[in-house]
Amino acid sequence: MSFCLPLPGSVQACFGTAGTADAGVPPLDLWLSPQLQQALVAGVFLAIGWQVGAWQNRRRDDRLRAKREEDLQRALLAEIRAHVVGLEQQMPTPDDAAILIERVATGDLLPTLPQHSNDRIYAAVIAEIHILPGAVIDPIVIYYRLLSIMEALAADLRRIARRDTERAAQMMADYLSLMEETRDTGLHVMRVLTASLGGGGAAVERMYNEDAKAYGDELSRQLPSELAELRAGLDRRGVSNRSSDPRGR
8 A cells, every 4th residue: 555745846756555665765765865865964963063162152251251350350459459558548637637738838848749650450451441340440440540640740749849839738738638539439449349249240230229329318317407407507697598488488
């Protein structure tokens, strides 16, 4: 017993039970030659191999990028931490700062400011900083920008300290203020890098959100008392806190 199927070219393929002429013939041989079947199988395996290889390469690149990203952040954190510690040790108290500025103004003191060279790691990795999380890049760039401004201001101060003591005193005050700002920025960058190393960019975003919430809560607690103090001060001065609208609005 057998049955036939039409094929292109007015050819029929017949299939029968054991003992017939077409029994035991692989079905694909009726449509494709064995050579073409082998080529198709090889092509399928080759395409799968390409996909698997590309996936493995992406995984390897991602691991290398993550490792490099972590190494950069740890190196920058170490450099910034060392400099922030130095700034904290150099920061004078408000009274000492006032005395220092006065002595510079009178010409009694020629300021000898340290030569800051704390950006060697940053200068070495600046070409790769783009691989860091976006929330980390901005604070780092701002911190090292402040460092460069400090260095430029210190160089100008050393140059004019003998010629113009009054201007030197003003620059000394600016330098001390900039030193404090740089220290605070460095502490912030250290928090950002520590959070990023612990949980990546998502951890940094959570830190920012928590800081914003804490600031809002603190502002909400302080604002009523500050407004009350302001009203009390206006009342003591005899200033009405009511609107000038005669209807009281």
